[in-house]
Amino acid sequence: MAIRLIIILSIIGLAEYYSFIVVRSAVRNMPPAWRLSITVAYLALTTISWLGLVLFRQVNWANVPHLLRNVYIAFVLGFVVGKILILIVMLVDDIRRLVTWLITSLAYNSATAAEGTNTIERSVFLKRTALVLGGLSLLGFTWGIRNRYSYRVRKVKLNLASLPAAFKGMKIVQISDIHTGSFDNHAAVAHGIQRVMDQKPDLILFTGDLVNNHADEVDPKYQGIFSQLKAPLGVFSTLGNHDYGDYVHWETKQAKIDNLDKLKATHASMGWRLLMNEHVVLERGADKIALIGIENWSAKANFPKYGDMHKAYEGLKEKNIAVKILMSHDPSHWHAQVVPEFKDVNLMLAGHTHGMQFGVDSKWFKWSPVQYMYNEWAGLYTEGDQHLYVNRGFGFLGYPGRLGVMPEITVFELG
Secondary structure, three states: OHHHHHHHHHHHHHHHHHHHHHHHHHHOOOOHHHHHHHHHHHHHHHHHHHHHHHOHHHOOHHHOOHHHHHHHHHHHHHHHHHHHHHHHHHHHHHHHHHHHHHHHHHHOOOOHHHHHHHHHHHHHHHHHHHHHHHHHHHHHHHHHHHHOOOOEEEEEEEOOOOOOHHHOOOEEEEEOOOOHHHOOOHHHHHHHHHHHHHOOOOEEEEEOOOOOOOHHHOOHHHHHHHOOOOOOOOEEEEOOHHHHOOOOOOOOHHHHHHHHHHHHHHHHHOOOEEOOOEEEEEEEOOEEEEEEEOOOEOOOOOOOEOOOHHHHOOOOHHHOOOOEEEEOOOOHHHHHHHHHHOOOOOEEEEOOOHHHHEOEEOOOOEEOHHHHOOOOOOEEEEEOOEEEEEOOOOOOOOOOOOEOOOOEEEEEEEO
């Protein structure tokens, strides 16, 4: 833990050092008054940004006007990511110069003076490049606020081994990670729910994190919006890590229990069947498939293991059902337990990562910082006859926007 902290602090220190050098270089030829004003403003914004990050959990963001909160958080994230980009560019240049110096020193190359001239020009270019990248990061994260309700419908045709004939062509819609407490626009959310219903789903599955922390986030108006989700085979849901209220302080243990009980009741009042380490059998004529829903189960140390697959399976094997669909919030559950121990799970549906709400997410190339924490973080993954789909999330958390990775409504057509 101490080594990790030292590494993080070292990276932060280098990022701040290089960023200050780049800003100082950019204002060097300006009049003294401008140079001083820009430098002071930069240092003030740096201080405000780090205070916001360090004290993030201490601030009652619910009492901050939505527009101010959104712009502030987007600015801070853009500022920090911009500095990391500056660090990468400048560090690469310094390493290059160090290697060049070592080679020329060891070889006693008389051409060092000429190389020095090119190095100065190259360094100026790289400083300007770093400054542009930092500025683009800042603008990008601010612009991304506009995308927080830009729902994308992703259609996936999926062949499941031994799927009964009556279920071929069935449409399943998955949504995940609503995070109601982050919303600031009832009409925009209602539009997203209408897009779900426009798909004419046979079955709707929600894979956890209805709230950020408190059951009260789902106010009566949002309950009315979410209760519009209807499907012939039903609407089923599970809990995610945020639903348990683990990330806020409760005055008593009972208060935390009451909050979770209220959230469970909210699922029921909206017509959602909450699966708590249990299964249900879905029938079409004489054909059947099994739907399994477990509480949050994560292979990551920072997240809880409330789920119990063995409990959810009780009585299922005796029913001799060939196809099983699992709803489990955290995709790390897939390789940690599902693949090695439950080979008869045909499809697992997860969420949790949000695709980090930032990255490159195209048909040909996918990248997000979250991939360094989760091997499966967005889209479809297959091993043998088993499939995992990780939904990019319906809502947002922390960063009030989406940059490159849009909020998702997934439509599966089974074959």
